[in-house]
Amino acid sequence: MAGQGGFPSNGEEPGSGSWWRVGDRWVDLVVAAAIVALLYGLLRLAPGLNAPFLPSTAPTQVSTDPANLPYYAVRSLLRMFIALILSVLFTFVYATAAARMRRVEKVLLPILDILQSVPVLGFLSVTVTAFINLFPGSELGLECASIFAIFTAMAWNMTFAFYYALVSQPRELDEAARVMRLTKWQRFWRLDVPSGMIPLIWNGMMSFGGAWFFLAASESISVLNHHYALPGIGSYAAAAIANGNLSQVCIAIAVMVVMVIGVNAFFWRPMTAWSERFRVEESGAAERPRSLMLDLLRRSSVPELVGRPLKPVGRALDRAARPFGLAEHPLARPVARERTGDVFFAGAVTALVAWGAWQALSYVNSTVGLAEFWHAFWLGAATFGRVVVLLVFATLIWVPIGVWIGMNPKVIRFAQPVVQVLASFPANFLFPFATAAFVALGISLNIGSILLMALGAQWYILFNVIAGASAIPSDLREAMTGFGVHGWLRWSRFILPAIFPYYVTGGITAAGGAWNASIVAEVVDYGNHHLEATGLGAYIAQATGDGDFPKILVGICVMSIYVVGVNRLFWRRMYRLAETRYAL
Structure with a gap:
């Protein structure tokens, strides 16, 4: 056998890994065929992104023929992954700047707090016209506006996660980076990114799931008294809902379920399993996530062959970064x-x-006058009350369930994928059925909107509690059992403190998701039925549809004040409590 990087002993040309092993050659063929199919699909989609487009003659609805759904699904997936790539790039730049430059941090973090509180429709109302004018006569402008809207639903949570991973790095790793005289570029790729990879991937998965919720609003855009529709599964569902066709809505839901399961199986599951290589712990986990897709990629030599030409580029960047100085701790x-x-x-x-x-x-x-702020603050109080009720009930219901799932390896093996699918499924696809139930039962949307908001926001709490419960060291569990600690004492002194940091992350994410979801949950249209709740979400949705910029500005400012104020007065204190008192 040849050594690593050497020549095969049987006279074959030099290869790498399994490429020259007959038994694994089928794996290389499968991976290579998948890459070729992906590239071919992107080339076929490219002309549709730059199709002729005139705002005055643009269609307001897409065709609801189910035969178009495969094409719509692929277009939606392309937008989602482009937005994910942009979110990762934004996260790397923004979070690193906030973590490494103390003066800039004092500005970047409050700005990020405000940006995550601005609803998706708030960005759409400003960016749609700008992107259309940037690409006149082309659908590419509307595509950019849609992708930017999806980006705003993903980026902020990922940025916060990566920032907290950077600022919580052990000082020993920082000292090792300086002893090895790493440049700032080398430190970023060899220390910062690996140490933040696990929270980045898990929060990226949650952000990706949250972005599905706003897919319909991002593809079927109603702003400034104009309505634009892009080919996509979200716009198809919006058209089916507007037409009151429940059978087409069910078809869209079925396609969406297949998409969500496929993305989790072929992308997020391999990513979470791969990220385990970056986990730092004293003892190995009893059960680590596995992925058939990742196992196939590891058996194949195609990824290494594709990445081999990039290695000289990485070495050149390492040399080019040296004149910019060595990595130093931001406090020095x-x-x-x-x-x-x-x-x-x-x-x-x-x-x-x-x-x-x-x-x-x-x-x-x-x-509109400054008095409009008082009206918006009163509407915001109504929405704030719904968010609080949602968080209380979601906590009471999902914390015990999440702990049970997370502390039982046999349960988590099959429950975690189910939870990922539920968290990723766009709950607004179920709004027509909920609306029909509200009309039949005579339930006001002032109450029903809490349920609609919960359909999209509650999973963040469950997801994080499962992660927290599964991360409790096994030796602590055995110690509690050995000491005979059971019942409420076990919950109050062991389980709740252990999962508290994870719950805080889930709570603040769920609260932000609920505020954003209020825009689509407080105004619901299904066929001839129009239901509207009293709240700030309905106010912003109405102002955005009418193109009333002063009211849009008032609504966004008031929602930002509510979200930032609650974050600063409550959730940030919970974060500090979690870091100082309940951190393992």
């Missing part, structure tokens, strides 16, 4: 200079924010 600065710079920087940012707030208030005052 003179204190006096840091304080002086912070004061100047904070003053400049405060002045800029004050000027922007004054301009916004002046614009609102000259159009």
